[in-house]
Amino acid sequence: MxxxxxxxxxxxxxxxxxxxxxxxxxxxxxxxxxxxxxxxxxxxxxxxxxxxxxxxxAQGNYASIDHIAEDVRAKFGSDTVGVIFPILSRNRFANCLRGIAKGAQKVVLMLSFPADEVGNHLVSLDELDEKGINPWTDVLTEAEFRANFGNKKHTFTGVDYIDYYKSIIEGEGAACEVIFSNQPKTILDYTKSVLTCDIHSRHRTKRILLAGGAETVYGLDDILAQSINGSGYNEAYGLLGSNKATEDTVKLFPxxxxxxxxxxxxxxxxxxxxxxxxxxxxxxxxxxxxxxxxxxxxxxxxxxxxxxxxxxxNEIKLKYLADNNFSHLRGEELKQAIASYIENKNENLVGAMEAQGTxxxxxxxxxxxxxxxxxxxxxxxxxxxxxxxxxxxxxx
Missing domain, CATH: 3.30.1330.100 (CofE-like)
Structure with a gap:
């Protein structure tokens, strides 16, 4: 059959x-x-x-906010810490931020806008256009953001992440200032000690900061990259890939x-x-x-x-073959022609028209x-x- x-x-x-x-x-x-x-x-x-x-x-790869705080304290001392480009997530970042704030005296929180790195929006591009704000060049204070856009809640979670993150920082005893910019070097007007929290663009961000005059630069991948007093850790990614486990702990990437x-x-x-x-x-x-x-x-x-x-x-687009190479065939004859073409296809189809759309x-x-x-x-x-x-x- x-x-x-x-x-x-x-x-x-x-x-x-x-x-x-x-x-x-x-x-x-x-x-x-x-x-x-x-x-x-x-x-x-x-x-x-x-x-x-x-x-x-299974690995027991967990850490507490106290472990995070100790690592942050060891890396930044008493410096004001610029925490830049975090994603907007209760599950992914809230406990990380608690630990960061607990290890710092003051945090300048710099949020990207209109959205974070993975697409959680603070505002829409249309709203920026209406206000004449260019997210690639303009820098907003918290007061300026509120004056333009008011209190904005996340579409799915119903959370105002500006208030939420600020309350977390202040709840751990640290002072907090919130600004909005998409340029890494903006933070250097506030502090030369920076913890960059972006995921896929982190290497570029670190490079720009160091070239721009930053004195101390770490990423989330550097926090808990080794065990702190028996904590879990991830040598390659640190806190990146972590999730909230309990109110006071995170589960790290394996x-x-x-x-x-x-x-x-x-x-x-x-x-x-x-x-x-x-x-x-x-x-x-x-x-x-x-x-x-x-x-x-x-x-x-x-x-x-x-x-x-x-x-x-390394795949052939079947509809391309049916519409082009064998458009004159039907039924079993078409089936056999396509099957034969696939069986004899090149081992590397990069750039081939037959592979377009795969x-x-x-x-x-x-x-x-x-x-x-x-x-x-x-x-x-x-x-x-x-x-x-x-x-x-x-x-x-």
């Missing part, structure tokens, strides 16, 4: 993960149990993905995940004889068309993956987005995802 199903994605339910659990064995057992219960066979080039959250939980994905692949190979690809994933890389929020608040989609997931897709992204970013959408961020209870047929094409 002709195969009529391509890619199949299954969210897998496993146990609630706690610190110290053998996450490697749990993933292997969950995959094998799911295959047995649901009646599917494990095949070469299947993919199992694991959300970073349960990996970090550490050293490569041995985990390689170990899961080896165990599945030993038990099934098949080579299954494995990756750890965090946020997907996609944008909400209504709220304009870009999902990727983690520093990377995947901190670790097996070798078979490296690279980008998604130009890394496999790990595509698969991570698929996994994130499947597992969700709420109560689905499927922190592992099993994907079959992803690497198949029309000829399989």
């Amino acid at each position: 002709q195969r009529v199903v391509g890619t199949v994605v299954r969210g897998l339910r496993g146990p609630i993960i706690n610190q110290g659990d053998d996450i490697e064995q749990i993933v292997v057992d969950t995959v094998l149990n799911a295959a047995s219960a649901e009646g599917f066979s494990i095949e070469d080039r299947d993919i199992v993905t694991i959300t970073e959250s349960i990996v970090a939980r 550490n050293n995940c490569q041995p985990l994905v390689d170990g899961i692949q080896a165990k599945l190979k030993e038990q099934t004889g098949k080579t299954v690809e494995v990756m750890v994933y965090g946020d997907g890389a996609f944008k909400d068309p209504v709220g304009q929020i870009w999902e990727l608040a983690d520093p990377v989609v995947s901190p670790a993956y097996t070798a078979g997931l490296a690279g980008t897709p 998604t130009p992204r890394r496999l790990t970013d595509l698969i991570g987005s698929l996994s994130d959408l499947t597992s969700g961020s709420g109560d689905k209870g499927t922190p592992m995802v099993y994907i079959q047929g992803y690497f198949d094409n029309y000829t399989k």
Whole structure:
């Protein structure tokens, strides 16, 4: 019988993960149990993905606001700290800001506008246009922002992040001044000690600050990049990728995940004889068309993956072939012509007309987005995802 199903994605339910659990064995057992219960066979080039959250939980990779405060204090001393370009998020940044403020005497909070790095808006571009404000050149004080735009609440959360972040800073005993600018060097008019909190543009921001005369520059990736009094840490990303755990703690991005994905692949190979690809994933890389929020608040989609997931897709656009190369064919003859073309396609289709319109992204970013959408961020209870047929094409 002709195969009529391509890619199949299954969210897998496993146990609630706690610190110290053998996450490697749990993933292997969950995959094998799911295959047995649901009646599917494990095949070469299947993919199992694991959300970073349960990996970090198993590692016990947590830190308190006191740990954050101690690291900030050690790096900045009694200097006024310019905290610039944070994202607007209760889950992602509020506890980080509590720790930062607790370790400082005064904070100058510089927010980008009209939106943060991942698309959470303070105001709309249309509102800026109406007021004649250029976000690339103009700098606003808090009073000027309020005079122009009033009290603005986030579309989805209903939070006024200006008031919220200011209250967090002052609640930890630090003085706070809020300004609005998209130019990193603006902060140097207020202090030469800067903690840049942007994610994907952090290296550029640090470079601009140092070239502009900053004396002390760190990023969130430098805070808790090593353990503070036994705390969790992330050597590569520090506080980037962290989430609120409790009112006083954060869960950090998981550490050293490569041995985990390689170990899961080896165990599945030993038990099934098949080579299954494995990756750890965090946020997907996609944008909400209504709220304009870009999902990727983690520093990377995947901190670790097996070798078979490296690279980008090498795919032919079927509709291009049907509309151009084989527009004169129909039915079985068309099917056979396209199948033959795919079987004999070049190993590198970069720049080829037949590949135009295919998604130009890394496999790990595509698969991570698929996994994130499947597992969700709420109560689905499927922190592992099993994907079959992803690497198949029309000829399989």
